[in-house]
Amino acid sequence: MIDVEFPILGTEPVVVEFANTLYGLGDQMDYLRDPQWIDLWFAQVAPEHAAMGQYGEQVRTLRDTVHAVMSAATRGRDPDAATVRRLNAFAAAAPTCLQLEWSDRPTARWLDTVREPDAALGRIATCCIELLAGPQAENLRRCQGPGCSLFFVKNHPRRRWCDPSCGHRDRQARYYRRHLPRGGS
Numbered sequence: 431m432i433d434v435e436f437p438i439l440g441t442e443p444v445v446v447e448f449a450n451t452l453y454g455l456g457d458q459m460d461y462l463r464d465p466q467w468i469d470l471w472f473a474q475v476a477p478e479h480a481a482m483g484q485y486g487e488q489v490r491t492l493r494d495t496v497h498a499v500m501s502a503a504t505r506g507r508d509p510d511a512a513t514v515r516r517l518n519a520f521a522a523a524a525p526t527c528l529q530l531e532w533s534d535r536p537t538a539r540w541l542d543t544v545r546e547p548d549a550a551l552g553r554i555a556t557c558c559i560e561l562l563a564g565p566q567a568e569n570l571r572r573c574q575g576p577g578c579s580l581f582f583v584k585n586h587p588r589r590r591w592c593d594p595s596c597g598h599r600d601r602q603a604r605y606y607r608r609h610l611p612r613g614g615s
């Protein structure tokens with residue numbers, strides 16, 4: 431049995447959780463480096479997409495792509511044109527169509543028209559495009575906690591951290607910086 435503690439916030443759009451699998455600011459930890467880890471991550475975050483571990487290279491290529499685009503967005507920079515093209519190619523490989531389902535009342539459901547891995551990766555790429563070009567775009571942030579690199583969508587005006595424990599660590603670090611004597615140990 432493998433036991434990995436993924437950086438999953440549980441509060442974010444799937445593409446934000448996906449980008450966060452590349453963790454850290456200096457030495458980065460890749461939480462999708464192993465096929466079993468990929469399967470486990472999808473089981474926890476997007477269980478409708480099973481057995482994605484066998485497509486590790488494509489999964490990591492999209493992850494690196496969305497990570498690069500979101501890093502650029504949170505720094506107010508433009509991503510490379512090649513990165514944007516790669517993101518669009520993932521979205522284009524997985525067209526979906528709207529289907530009517532009628533049991534008791536009419537409901538609509540987006541249906542994948544391709545198989546995995548294109549379906550899963552296309553949905554994540556589409557989620558990325560909708561986030562970056564939609565009304566939540568300006569709320570995409572990077573956590574300000576010490577050493578933390580996680581992206582999140584700011585859902586209330588004072589949120590500055592990915593989760594309350596990061597906020598606690600950040601406040602503690604600021605407190606010690608203010609209260610320790612200068613040059614002290």
Ligand SMILES: [Zn+2]
Pocket residue numbers: 573574575578579580591592593596
């Ligand atoms: Zn954080």
